[in-house]
Amino acid sequence: MSIVVDDSWMLPCFTKQMIGMDCPGCGIQRSISLLLQGKVIDSFFMYPALLPAIFLLGFLIFDMFVNIKYGEKIKLWGTIIVTGTILTSYIIKLSFI
Template identity: 50%
Template sequence: MLPCLNKQLFGLDCPGCGLQRSLYFLLHGEFMAAFKMYPAIYPMILLLFFLGSSIFVKFRFAGIIKWSLISLTVGTILVSYFIKMNNLFN
């Protein structure tokens, strides 16, 4: 796996730390371990699936769906990162 440059330089996880390992777990069928490693993996996959399928299929309210999925993904990334950092410093 590729090392995290932020973690190597500053000793702290970045908001993307755990994504590679989560994908590894997901590809090996360990769905709960993937979620525990990086909770935003499922909203991110849903967003990527929607963006990919919207190239070929015209969705009604596509803009609202897209921005809702982006908000859900970013929100999940930030909340899980802040929880991880809070647990690290306590």
């Protein structure tokens, strides 16, 4: 059984409309839509930083309620990984355009 997700909620990219160039966030809405449809691999290839960002967000919420011994280091490295993934995938995307 396949879940059909309505993509009418997606907003156009303001940066792409104004200067005709993708922004570092381009693809995240389609990636979320693919993830909601259960297409995890397609979602990852659409926007690689989404999955690490979801895990980081989940950890941040969990850390608000539970005191974790190395919580600050985990948050720092999680932020570095998410930011690095966004920048790396954006640079790769720009090099193939």
